[in-house]
Amino acid sequence: TTKENIDQHYRGILVESLPKTIADAIRICQELQIPYLWADSLCIIQWDKDEFGREGYRMDSICSGSHLTIYAKGAASCKDGFLGKQKFGYDEWQYLAPKGLVTPSGMEFPIRKGEVVETLKPLDTHAWCFQEEILPKRQLVYGGDEIELPQPVSVLEYGPSLVENGRGVCVYRVKIPVRPPEYCKAPKRRKWESLVQQYWQRLLTVPTDKLMAIAGVARRILRMTATGAISTEDNYYAGVWGKELAQQLLWWSTGNPFSTASKHLRLHNGVPSWSWASIQGPVSYIERPYGWR
Numbered sequence: 001t002t003k004e005n006i007d008q009h010y011r012g013i014l015v016e017s018l019p020k021t022i023a024d025a026i027r028i029c030q031e032l033q034i035p036y037l038w039a040d041s042l043c044i045i046q047w048d049k050d051e052f053g054r055e056g057y058r059m060d061s062i063c064s065g066s067h068l069t070i071y072a073k074g075a076a077s078c079k080d081g082f083l084g085k086q087k088f089g090y091d092e093w094q095y096l097a098p099k100g101l102v103t104p105s106g107m108e109f110p111i112r113k114g115e116v117v118e119t120l121k122p123l124d125t126h127a128w129c130f131q132e133e134i135l136p137k138r139q140l141v142y143g144g145d146e147i148e149l150p151q152p153v154s155v156l157e158y159g160p161s162l163v164e165n166g167r168g169v170c171v172y173r174v175k176i177p178v179r180p181p182e183y184c185k186a187p188k189r190r191k192w193e194s195l196v197q198q199y200w201q202r203l204l205t206v207p208t209d210k211l212m213a214i215a216g217v218a219r220r221i222l223r224m225t226a227t228g229a230i231s232t233e234d235n236y237y238a239g240v241w242g243k244e245l246a247q248q249l250l251w252w253s254t255g256n257p258f259s260t261a262s263k264h265l266r267l268h269n270g271v272p273s274w275s276w277a278s279i280q281g282p283v284s285y286i287e288r289p290y291g292w293r
Contacts, residue, residue: 019079038062063132077122086142087145121144127214128213130217207269208268251284253265
């Protein structure tokens, strides 16, 4: 959606004109009888700085307030799509359980051949998708290998049982679980450093968006852990929590100081130099013993 076509979009959008990933998401919503779909490229006016500034800081409420988030992490771009038979549904990845072994409901079931090595998927490298991964109360994950329904109870596709006519869309046969509140809120203080290190592995088209793309996670933490008045030590300062200020200042850049990229290590984004978000590249923290103050 742009300023030039927004009036036309209000009147209607042909599904055939949309990128395949969004068209696939529409089909999922139709199958699950979900009447509304939120897609950032349609719902936020693109290349509009003011619009992006407003909507970018609301991403946590979008992610955590959705009925369901479709996480198509196997798609490298919005043009790729994600529906179709998933890789582990093919015969070379599975075989039927020996005769006589059935599920409690009497159905035969497939068994995975060997151990599967986890690989990084395209969406796992996008910084703006970090909030979409950890904040939603329900997730439906299409990884290209199989369909996943993550925490609190992981349900994997394991074969053709969730595939109809070669299309992996029949998820309405499974009750999609709701994550408990403890999972929806990212852990504060001690584990914040771990979140930062996970986040830094992801890429941003605009490096100066680093704090903005994780601001929703911080706001969610603050909202769910605050009780009554918020004391100064509970505040969030440019990627650092006040109550753990001493520990969270003990970070250093783990990038290669001899690389040409080191010339651009410092970001000109107005972030204080003591914050990890003031530099470009990965960071790490000094471990402290248990009970350290």
